Amino acid sequence: MTKKIVVTGIGATSPLGGTARESWDALLAKESGARSLTHDWIEEYSIPVTFAAEAKVRPHEVLERPVAKRLDPSSQFALISAKEAWADAGEPDVEPERLGVDFATGIGGVWTLLDAWDTLRDRGPRRVLPMTVPMLMPNAASAAVSMHFGARAYARTVASACASSTESIANAYEHLQLGLADVVIAGGTESAIHPITLAAFSSMQALSKRNDSPETASRPYSVDRDGFVMGEGAASLVLETEEHALARGARIYAELAGSGVTADSYHITANDPEGHGARRAVELALHQAGAAPDEVTHINAHATSTPVGDVAEYAALRAVFGERVTEIPVSATKASTGHLLGGTGALEAVFSIYAIAERKAPPTINLTTQDPAIPLSVSPESVALGDGAQLAVSNSFGFGGHNAVVAFRSA
Template sequence: MTKKIVVTGMGASSPLGGTAPDSWAGLLAGTSGARALEHDWVAKYELPVTFAAEAKVRPEEVLERPVAKRLDPSSQFALISAMEAWEDAGRPEVAPERLGVDYATGIGGVWTLLDAWDTLRERGPRRVLPMTVPMLMPNAASAAVSMHFEARAFARTVASACASSTESIVNAYEHLQAGLADVIIAGGTESAIHPITVASFSSMQALSRRNDSPETASRPYSVDRDGFVMGEGAASLVLETEEHALARGARIYAELAGGGVTADSYHITANDPEGRGASRAVHIALERAGAVPDDVTHINAHATSTPVGDPSEYVALREVFGERVHDIPVSATKASTGHLLGGTGALEAVFSILAIRDRKAPPTINITEMDPAIPLKVVGEPQPLGEGAQLVISNSFGFGGHNAVAAFRSYGD
């Protein structure tokens, strides 16, 4: 029998704020987290892109030094957001064997890896820290969260590029449906604003080069968009079965109604221009939610602000919704946050849930002129979603042809 899976806690550390409420407030205010990078290495390596959307609150400002010291920044962000989500959920009482972790990263501990390489070259092997590998491994964030909360049901890791954390949320949905846990901490993290990643993304012409105007550089759907803006941070959800949540008297934000994961098998970096895998992921999410396309009231789009990616998502959405796609309010929140890579889906899940709670679609900033090839109803100012049941889908698509979609429904309507 299908169970209801509900969201009872949320946390986030993003370019807009150090908590989920602060990030949401910054988003609704139409602010941008993008800024010029104030690091010596920008000039040292003559990087063609000199800005990014760094987290507004550094993790070392939140975590105790002994804890932060043994974690890569990506794991630090993960732990901070998970701690916030757990507190927000009211510290659920659950047996360790019934508490699981589904966490994600797109790249992993890039700073730890490359700092260790610098140490090896400059100071020799004896100076490389013994904790280097445990800090850089992709499952480090999941392990850190599971150990902090003594989660012993499982601690699983997803690495599917920019679809990673939405896929981790869909996995959590499946694991709760299967009865493998009663409560799961799910989410994703990334801290990869490093000279090598900036140089690599720049070389593939993926990043915006508006160095003179970082705040307006990320402009999804705008006719003059020229690439995405790198971001960093993490977001976490506490998910549990409705039965468990009601038994402990938990506040319920929304229902995680369904999710879909597919693969394009098309190209390592490019989306399928026909959007076939993406549209299938939406169909699967809606089918699992017991919903039809006409039930969807809002879309949080992947929309990275790239010339190729934005149109392919529109093609996928048009296949699912037909002409009605032009009437559904669409938010492209990377215009404000930048692209958190493996952390972006979880952050956008938080935004989708808060849109349901507040019945308000967040704005998409920086559009100078809508691309006529993408005639979506993009939200320019915070827009009321109206009365009645809400069903919001959140899309994430990643390098390697990974597609993941989560569907959230208002609870109790």
């Protein structure tokens, strides 16, 4: 028998705020998390893109120093968001063997890895920190979260580029359905605003070049969009079976109604221009939710602000929703947050949950002149979602052709 899976806790630390609520409020206020970078390495390495969306609250302001010292920044963000989500869920009383962790990253501990290389090159092997490998490994965030909460059911890691954390949420759904746990902490994290990643993304012409106006650089669906803005941070959900949540009297934000994961098998960086894999991921999520396309009331789009990617996503949505795709309120929240890579899907899941809980689709900033080739219903202001049942889908698509979509239904 299919179980109902519900969201009972949310947490986030993002370019817009140090908590989920602060991030949501700043999103509604049409703030931008992008700003010019002041690090010495920008000038030292002549990085061509001099801005990004760094997390608004730095981890050392939140975590105890002994804890932070043993974690890469990506794991620090993960732990911060997971602790908030756990507290928000009322700190569920669950047996360790019934508590699982599904946590994702796109890149992992890039800061730890490259700092260690600098140390090796400049000071020799004896000065490389003994904790280097445990800090840089992609599963470090999942391990840190599981150890902090004593989760012994399992601790799993997904690394599927920008689809990573949406896929982790999809995996959590499956793991709860399979009975592997009663409660799961799911989410994703990234801290990769580093000289090498900025230089590499710049080299492939993926980043916006608007150094003179960071706040308006990410502009999904605009005719003059020219690339994405790097972001960082993490977001977490506490998911549990409805039976377990009701038994402990938990507040329920929303139902995680379904998910879909597919692969394009098309190109290592480019989307399938017809959006076939993305379309199937949306369809699978709706099928698992037992929902028809005409029940969807809100879409949080992947919408990275790249010239090709935004069009491909529109093609996928048009294939699923037909003419109605021009009527469903769509939000492209990366315009405000930047692109958190492996953490972006979890953050957008948080925004989708808030949207249906508060019946308000958040605004999409920086939409100057909408591309006529993408006639979606995108608004620069918040849009009321109405009083009826709500069903939101949140899309994530990553390098390698990874597609992941989750669907949330109002509680």
